[in-house]
Amino acid sequence: MQKLADTLKNYGINGEITNQTDGPVLKIIEFTPKAGTKLKNITAITEDIRREMAVSSLRIEASSENNSILFQIPKGNADIIDFNEQITTTNFEKAKSKYELPIYIGSDIKGELVVADLTKMPHLLVGGTTGSGKSVGLNSFILSLISAKKPSELKFVLIDPKKIEFSIYNNQKYLYHPVITETEEAIDMLSHLAQEMDRRYEILAESMCKNITDYNLKGEGHLPYIVCVIDEFADLIATDKNVEKDVIRLAQKARASGIHLILATQRPSVDVVTGVLKANFPTRISFKVASSADSRTILDSQGAEDLIGRGDALYLASNGELKRIHGAYMTDNDIKEILKPYQSPTKARKITTKEKETNTKTKEKKKDSWFKRIVKAWSDLRAKDRKMIINAIKGIFKFLFTIIINNSSKKK
Numbered sequence: 412m413q414k415l416a417d418t419l420k421n422y423g424i425n426g427e428i429t430n431q432t433d434g435p436v437l438k439i440i441e442f443t444p445k446a447g448t449k450l451k452n453i454t455a456i457t458e459d460i461r462r463e464m465a466v467s468s469l470r471i472e473a474s475s476e477n478n479s480i481l482f483q484i485p486k487g488n489a490d491i492i493d494f495n496e497q498i499t500t501t502n503f504e505k506a507k508s509k510y511e512l513p514i515y516i517g518s519d520i521k522g523e524l525v526v527a528d529l530t531k532m533p534h535l536l537v538g539g540t541t542g543s544g545k546s547v548g549l550n551s552f553i554l555s556l557i558s559a560k561k562p563s564e565l566k567f568v569l570i571d572p573k574k575i576e577f578s579i580y581n582n583q584k585y586l587y588h589p590v591i592t593e594t595e596e597a598i599d600m601l602s603h604l605a606q607e608m609d610r611r612y613e614i615l616a617e618s619m620c621k622n623i624t625d626y627n628l629k630g631e632g633h634l635p636y637i638v639c640v641i642d643e644f645a646d647l648i649a650t651d652k653n654v655e656k657d658v659i660r661l662a663q664k665a666r667a668s669g670i671h672l673i674l675a676t677q678r679p680s681v682d683v684v685t686g687v688l689k690a691n692f693p694t695r696i697s698f699k700v701a702s703s704a705d706s707r708t709i710l711d712s713q714g715a716e717d718l719i720g721r722g723d724a725l726y727l728a729s730n731g732e733l734k735r736i737h738g739a740y741m742t743d744n745d746i747k748e749i750l751k752p753y754q755s756p757t758k759a760r761k762i763t764t765k766e767k768e769t770n771t772k773t774k775e776k777k778k779d780s781w782f783k784r785i786v787k788a789w790s791d792l793r794a795k796d797r798k799m800i801i802n803a804i805k806g807i808f809k810f811l812f813t814i815i816i817n818n819s820s821k822k823k
């Protein structure tokens with residue numbers, strides 16, 4: 412890669428290429444600059460170097476190991492990182508024993524596994540333009556948690572306003588509630604989770620435990636973790652102002668109660684990814700975005716606009732460290748295969764009309780009349796259940812009718 416050294420020299424940057432390696436997706440050229448060279452002088456000419464080297468994408472990063480600068484360019488024949496392979500590695504096994512809720516983040520540029528504990532994050536914000544790999548990423552987070560925890564220890568609330576991304580998870584023992592696709596229902600669910608958090612805090616206070624790990628160890632009861640994943644939360648925020656309030660309240664307080672949020676959006680505008688939201692989501696991942704402004708909206712730094720798509724991402728850890736990672740890929744069949752042992756014969760319980768009403772009360776919405784509520788409860792029932800109730804009522808009337816007839820014939 413003498414070309415890189417020559418190009419840099421033309422711009423007055425002297426030094427030498429000290430190493431070159433191929434990661435799964437990128438070629439990484441290590442350049443050790445002459446002492447006294449400022450990194451910002453090199454990053455300032457990134458676009459010129461990219462153009463002169465005729466590569467489609469270039470990212471420049473200081474090495475965390477030595478004084479070198481890492482030039483990352485697409486490898487050409489990128490490997491597809493196989494999710495199944497990744498979660499069966501010994502390193503992931505180790506992470507499973509070390510972390511409470513291990514989330515597979517991806518492979519780093521050299522191909523090393525990157526795993527983090529969701530309980531430490533303690534929530535995750537994901538951004539990226541359409542087709543950049545958000546949903547594949549969310550699936551890998553969900554499935555890595557499933558591979559580490561039993562259905563009794565972990566429940567998911569999956570919110571999918573796009574209606575196609577999470578349908579594969581319906582009828583799973585891991586579901587806290589059937590997959591939610593309607594905005595209204597999603598809004599109710601968030602407010603229900605905020606209530607569930609308060610309920611859990613009361614339980615923890617009563618048994619004098621500071622978090623659910625202590626509570627579950629004490630043996631007085633068992634509370635599963637609840638992980639709420641929203642694949643596209645922009646519309647929810649736009650529909651109802653309470654959504655942001657509920658999300659922020661959950662993000663601020665829910666950690667000890669075992670409730671964690673993973674939010675994704677393809678619309679990283681400042682009215683969706685607000686400052687206050689970001690303040691409560693220190694851990695973030697940005698897949699490729701359209702502009703450096705979008706990158707700053709998600710990560711508070713530019714760079715995600717130079718990513719190459721298909722799972723290529725920047726991961727901002729809760730300690731502020733920014734790392735380039737590549738997500739792993741899985742097909743729908745892979746997902747089905749992983750989920751196969753956890754098929755549930757019954758659907759997850761829907762939150763009842765009564766629970767939804769209590770949520771509504773907390774939001775101080777206008778209350779419906781009792782008649783409207785009965786009509787709504789009735790319409791919320793499944794057709795099968797409605798038929799059962801009608802048959803039961805018919806049966807009761809038949810029974811009463813026979814008694815009345817019998818009594819009156821006896822009197823005669």
Ligand SMILES: Nc1ncnc2c1ncn2[C@@H]1O[C@H](COP(=O)(O)OP(=O)(O)OP(=O)(O)O)[C@@H](O)[C@H]1O
Nearest residue numbers: 540541542543544545546547677721722738739740
């Ligand atoms: N980690 C990956 N490795 C290889 N290819 C990937 C990876 N992630 C995504 N892709 C490719 O990109 C396509 C789009 O990914 P995905 O559906 O996750 O995008 P998205 O960000 O959710 O898009 P949208 O916003 O439209 O929902 C996938 O169908 C797949 O072909």
Ligand SMILES: [Mg+2]
Nearest residue numbers: 545546576642
């Ligand atoms: Mg998607």
